[in-house]
Amino acid sequence: MTKNSRDADVAFIQALAAVLDENDMTEIQVKRIYANNDSMNVRVSRQVNMVAAAAAPVAVAAAAPVAASTAPVEAPTASADPASLPGAVTSPMVGTAYLQPEPSAPAFVSVGAQVSEGDTIMIIEAMKTMNHIPAPQSGTVKRILVADGDAIEFGAPLMIIE
Numbered sequence: 367m368t369k370n371s372r373d374a375d376v377a378f379i380q381a382l383a384a385v386l387d388e389n390d391m392t393e394i395q396v397k398r399i400y401a402n403n404d405s406m407n408v409r410v411s412r413q414v415n416m417v418a419a420a421a422a423p424v425a426v427a428a429a430a431p432v433a434a435s436t437a438p439v440e441a442p443t444a445s446a447d448p449a450s451l452p453g454a455v456t457s458p459m460v461g462t463a464y465l466q467p468e469p470s471a472p473a474f475v476s477v478g479a480q481v482s483e484g485d486t487i488m489i490i491e492a493m494k495t496m497n498h499i500p501a502p503q504s505g506t507v508k509r510i511l512v513a514d515g516d517a518i519e520f521g522a523p524l525m526i527i528e
Contacts (some may be wrong), residue, residue, distance in 0.1 A: 373405065373412055374518070379408055382394055382396060382426050394409070396408050417426070430464070445467050450527055453503070453526045453528040455501070456522060456524060457490060457518045457519065457521060458499070460493050460520050461492035461517075462492075463512045463519060464490070464515065474488055475507050475510070477509065481507060482501065483502065484501060485505050487501050487524075487527075488500065488524065493504055499524070502527070505523060505528050508526040508527065508528050509525060511524055512525070
């Protein structure tokens with residue numbers, strides 16, 4: 367392997383890592399084919415630190431008795447994990463979220479809208495299939511956490527319905 371081809375491979379891997387970050391993905395895999403039946407398989411992934419998110423409430427709860435004697439305990443802020451909020455609707459699959467049935471149509475729901483259980487609240491496209499996502503409960507749409515056309519992962523919070 368020459369220095370130039372090594373540098374090109376390093377640049378290619380760095381470009382894949384940049385694509386991973388820019389699109390908020392956790393993993394990307396590519397097979398690069400060269401001449402003379404030579405190829406390179408590249409898998410770039412990043413570890414999502416789910417343990418820290420789960421450990422944070424425990425640390426706050428353990429510190430609460432000490433903090434209670436000096437200051438009142440604050441309610442969870444908007445920066446709290448939306449998936450843990452009551453009424454959170456999470457993605458049942460990996461795909462692309464669409465908030466309207468077609469580009470020129472109005473959105474299925476908007477913040478403040480009343481929905482009934484089973485109403486379509488968005489579409490997730492996965493493998494060229496449009497999957498209608500139903501409201502899991504009746505209530506009011508409090509927050510929409512994704513934008514039209516966002517790439518989403520399984521379990522990602524989509525919206526809050528209370």
